Amino acid sequence: MDDALRFRDDSAHEEPAVTLDAFLGQTNATAVRLESDEDARALIPHLDRLALIEVAFPSFRDGRGYSSARILREAGYTGELRAAGNVLVDQIAHMRRCGFDAFAPEKPLDPAAVERALGRYAFPYQKAADGRAPVWALRHG
Amino acid sequence: MYRYDQYDQSIVDARVEDFRDQVARRMSGAMSEDEFKPLRLMNGLYLQLHAYMLRVAIPYGTLDGRQMRMLGHIARKYDRGYGHFTTRQNLQFNWIELKDTPDILAELATVEMHAIQTSGNCIRNISSDQYAGAAADEATDPRPWAELLRQWSSFHPEFTYLPRKFKIAVIASDDDRAAMRLHDIGLQIVRNEAGEIGFKVYVGGGMGRTPMVGPLIRDFVSTADFLSYMEACLRVYNRYGRRDNIYKARIKILVHEIGADEYRRQVEEEFLHVKTLGLDPPAGEFERIAAFFAPPAWDRGLSDELDLSDPDFKLWVDQNVAAHKQPGYAIATISLKPIGGIPGDASAEQMELMADLAERYSFDELRVTHAQNIVLPHVRKADLYALWQALAGAGLGTANLDLISDIIACPGLDYCSLANARSIPLAQKIAERFASLDRQRDLGELKLKISGCINACGHHHAGHIGILGVDRKGTENYQLLLGGSGAEDASLGRITGPGFDEDGVVDAIERTVEKYRTVRLSGERFLDTYRRVGFEPFKEAIYG
Amino acid sequence: MKIATGNDLATGDVLWWDGEGWTRHVEDAVDVGETGTSLIAREEAARRVNVPYIIDAEMTDHGPRPAHIKDRIRARGPTVRLDLNRTPIDPATGSWVI
Numbered sequence: 001m002d003d004a005l006r007f008r009d010d011s012a013h014e015e016p017a018v019t020l021d022a023f024l025g026q027t028n029a030t031a032v033r034l035e036s037d038e039d040a041r042a043l044i045p046h047l048d049r050l051a052l053i054e055v056a057f058p059s060f061r062d063g064r065g066y067s068s069a070r071i072l073r074e075a076g077y078t079g080e081l082r083a084a085g086n087v088l089v090d091q092i093a094h095m096r097r098c099g100f101d102a103f104a105p106e107k108p109l110d111p112a113a114v115e116r117a118l119g120r121y122a123f124p125y126q127k128a129a130d131g132r133a134p135v136w137a138l139r140h141g
Numbered sequence: 142m143y144r145y146d147q148y149d150q151s152i153v154d155a156r157v158e159d160f161r162d163q164v165a166r167r168m169s170g171a172m173s174e175d176e177f178k179p180l181r182l183m184n185g186l187y188l189q190l191h192a193y194m195l196r197v198a199i200p201y202g203t204l205d206g207r208q209m210r211m212l213g214h215i216a217r218k219y220d221r222g223y224g225h226f227t228t229r230q231n232l233q234f235n236w237i238e239l240k241d242t243p244d245i246l247a248e249l250a251t252v253e254m255h256a257i258q259t260s261g262n263c264i265r266n267i268s269s270d271q272y273a274g275a276a277a278d279e280a281t282d283p284r285p286w287a288e289l290l291r292q293w294s295s296f297h298p299e300f301t302y303l304p305r306k307f308k309i310a311v312i313a314s315d316d317d318r319a320a321m322r323l324h325d326i327g328l329q330i331v332r333n334e335a336g337e338i339g340f341k342v343y344v345g346g347g348m349g350r351t352p353m354v355g356p357l358i359r360d361f362v363s364t365a366d367f368l369s370y371m372e373a374c375l376r377v378y379n380r381y382g383r384r385d386n387i388y389k390a391r392i393k394i395l396v397h398e399i400g401a402d403e404y405r406r407q408v409e410e411e412f413l414h415v416k417t418l419g420l421d422p423p424a425g426e427f428e429r430i431a432a433f434f435a436p437p438a439w440d441r442g443l444s445d446e447l448d449l450s451d452p453d454f455k456l457w458v459d460q461n462v463a464a465h466k467q468p469g470y471a472i473a474t475i476s477l478k479p480i481g482g483i484p485g486d487a488s489a490e491q492m493e494l495m496a497d498l499a500e501r502y503s504f505d506e507l508r509v510t511h512a513q514n515i516v517l518p519h520v521r522k523a524d525l526y527a528l529w530q531a532l533a534g535a536g537l538g539t540a541n542l543d544l545i546s547d548i549i550a551c552p553g554l555d556y557c558s559l560a561n562a563r564s565i566p567l568a569q570k571i572a573e574r575f576a577s578l579d580r581q582r583d584l585g586e587l588k589l590k591i592s593g594c595i596n597a598c599g600h601h602h603a604g605h606i607g608i609l610g611v612d613r614k615g616t617e618n619y620q621l622l623l624g625g626s627g628a629e630d631a632s633l634g635r636i637t638g639p640g641f642d643e644d645g646v647v648d649a650i651e652r653t654v655e656k657y658r659t660v661r662l663s664g665e666r667f668l669d670t671y672r673r674v675g676f677e678p679f680k681e682a683i684y685g
Numbered sequence: 686m687k688i689a690t691g692n693d694l695a696t697g698d699v700l701w702w703d704g705e706g707w708t709r710h711v712e713d714a715v716d717v718g719e720t721g722t723s724l725i726a727r728e729e730a731a732r733r734v735n736v737p738y739i740i741d742a743e744m745t746d747h748g749p750r751p752a753h754i755k756d757r758i759r760a761r762g763p764t765v766r767l768d769l770n771r772t773p774i775d776p777a778t779g780s781w782v783i
Contacts, residue, residue, distance in 0.1 A: 060176075060179070060302070061179060061262070061302055062302065062384060063262075063299075063300070063301065063302025063303060063304075063379055064379060064380055064384075066298060066299045066300075066301070066302065066379070067299055067376055067379050067380050070299055074414070074418060088176060090163065090180055091302075093298075094296075094298035094299075094301055095298075097298035098298050098299055116162070120155050120158065120159050121152060121155045121156075121159075121296065122151055122155070123148045123151055123152060124296070124298075125152065125292045125293060125295050125296060125297075126293055126297055126298070126420070127418070127419065127420050128298050128299070134422075135148040135149075135152075135292070136292075136422035136423070136426040137422075138148065139146070139148070139426060139429065140422075140423055140425045140426060140429075167694070168694065168695060170732050174735060174736055188692060188697060188735075188736065189697075190699075190755070190758060190759050191697070191699060191759065191762060191763070192696070192697035192698065193697040221769055236769075237697065238695060238696040238697055239694065239695055239696070239697060240695045240696070483765055483766075554754065554755060554758060555758060555763035555764055555765050555766075556763055558755075560755075563758075563764060563765075565763075565765045566764060566765055569765070615752070615753060615754070616754075617754065
């Protein structure tokens with residue numbers, strides 16, 4: 001995978017992601033793929049087993065994956081969280097804020113465009129899953 | 142009113158550059174229309190019948206003279222000299238060129254304006270009561286909370302690709318002047334027994350194809366829990382709102398299908414979790430925002446006397462001027478519904494005049510109402526006469542607030558690619574039929590609302606008399622509805638029967654109001670009479 | 686007859702296929718017959734037109750008249766702002782739209 005689309009220090013996880021049903025049925029899978037209509041909370045009891053969660057975006061208009069990502073980070077998941085599918089450069093910044101740290105877009109992305117997108121907004125209005133201080137925290141110290 | 146700090150300004154400026162980049166990618170072909178469309182919609186840019194249309198946000202309907210003047214400038218420089226005020230308190234320019242939009246947004250940003258999230262499947266403009274800060278019946282000014290919501294909802298990373306659009310209204314009085322019950326989330330700020338401020342939360346109201354009045358989900362959310370609770374409401378919708386059918390994708394369908402009790406249960410469960418995340422800003426942030434909405438420096442000891450010897454002035458005061466909580470002051474509504482005019486439209490010259498008048502007579506503040514009029518909220522009674530003269534000289538002095546010619550009309554097929562029928566010519570014909578002010582005043586409060594298609598941007602479901610334009614085998618046809626209300630007594634209009642052509646529906650309205658006149662009791666509005674005598678007598682009068 | 690219409694990407698102007706290129710004047714639109722679909726696909730791919738589509742029209746003395754009122758309003762301009770309409774071919778053809 002293109003390094004520009006992975007924002008982690010560890011090395012990429014080699015094992016392929018299994019389906020949610022398969023994951024919940026097996027005991028040794030360490031990577032799972034969550035479809036857009038599947039419940040991220042089903043993974044919460046198993047987060048310590050997982051090194052990679054891939055969240056599907058069948059269409060960039062389907063925003064359920066953003067909630068899935070935040071829910072997983074809120075539950076304490078620290079492994080790789082990858083957005084896969086119809087991912088355009090214009091969604092990268094929001095996805096990062098929701099906790100995604102890797103991207104597998106169908107159409108390749110221009111790394112310079114990705115960097116521009118990520119650097120565009122210096123200040124977020126809300127607290128999210130990326131640990132950045134929201135504007136209200138900057139205002140009130 | 143709110144003023145941007147460096148953070149707010151930086152965010153709006155970044156958005157301008159972001160969009161400039163997106164436009165360049167679209168123009169070069171690096172991005173397809175399919176990829177670009179959701180992005181341009183998130184910036185309020187539609188491709189309409191004649192050109193691109195830009196919808197500028199006017200947060201909770203509040204703006205100052207400098208901003209109104211900028212809208213006039215944009216109209217002149219980039220459009221055809223006018224703009225259209227909408228039922229969500231925003232402004233639309235109809236003749237925009239894509240290549241100009243980054244510069245337009247850059248100019249708007251210099252006066253703290255933008256077009257962020259005025260379209261698209263995201264949280265839209267937060268609307269509010271046009272009398273906020275001036276009405277005696279409010280628990281508190283709702284607008285600081287609207288501003289808090291605006292910031293929370295802007296570029297929210299989780300809620301930018303919702304199943305469908307999301308509209309929030311916030312009011313603070315029992316009288317609903319903002320059609321709050323007909324929003325995806327409707328909020329009424331109330332005080333509990335201890336005098337503390339909190340929110341009554343209604344979820345699942347809306348118009349369109351399947352209109353619904355929003356059920357109450359929680360009768361008191363404290364200010365400390367407010368944004369976490371909103372987050373929970375949106376998260377449940379983002380996760381479980383339908384995405385299989387564009388006509389079933391609003392939150393009202395979710396609430397209706399799973400039931401208000403189940404929706405509430407899911408929200409409460411999510412809220413308990415979200416509350417642990419520390420998303421709510423400190424009280425100091427609200428206080429910082431609220432300070433911008435402190436009352437103006439009132440003149441004291443002003444007289445409440447008004448010289449009403451000029452009969453035309455008296456008519457305007459009777460109809461368009463409402464009581465202000467501060468002695469010596471009044472709330473004035475500028476009608477954008479001159480007889481035969483285009484409802485909600487204002488020329489660049491009129492915008493500039495309204496800006497001047499606001500600066501001179503209303504502490505430099507204006508409001509846009511969801512009925513497509515403009516309010517000057519803080520006018521000294523002693524200044525009303527001079528104000529009215531200036532308005533009357535510019536075609537802005539029509540004394541018809543809430544009368545039958547104060548029509549809400551969407552742009553319709555004259556402008557909108559979604560429309561099935563034209564709405565503006567019909568509004569003009571109706572206003573001309575009822576042009577006599579004596580006749581209008583005799584009919585009294587009669588809220589007539591016209592939509593050119595089922596999307597209901599003209600709020601026809603909420604009209605005392607509503608009209609829906611449809612396409613009947615290639616020709617324009619109009620359905621008549623009776624008995625809707627967007628106020629605190631919210632109700633949805635009922636279709637009377639077979640539709641009419643344009644002249645036919647005007648005649649049908651004439652028969653409807655004549656029936657009202659023959660059966661009304663003293664003091665009854667049209668809506669009251671309709672609710673008392675029922676649908677059948679009116680149906681009989683219309684169809685014979 | 687079938688005519689092709691779309692918008693200019695940069696300006697949003699309404700366009701009509703005149704046989705060789707895209708014009709702002711509906712009276713110059715030509716019948717695209719059965720080849721319309723492939724024609725507009727080619728033109729859109731070449732970025733000479735944005736969101737094109739084919740509509741029905743009938744030929745009149747003043748050129749093609751779109752079958753649906755929506756397209757006639759697109760061709761001329763808002764019926765409530767005649768001052769903003771494209772130059773009318775003939776001022777007496779107010780009934781052309783409605």
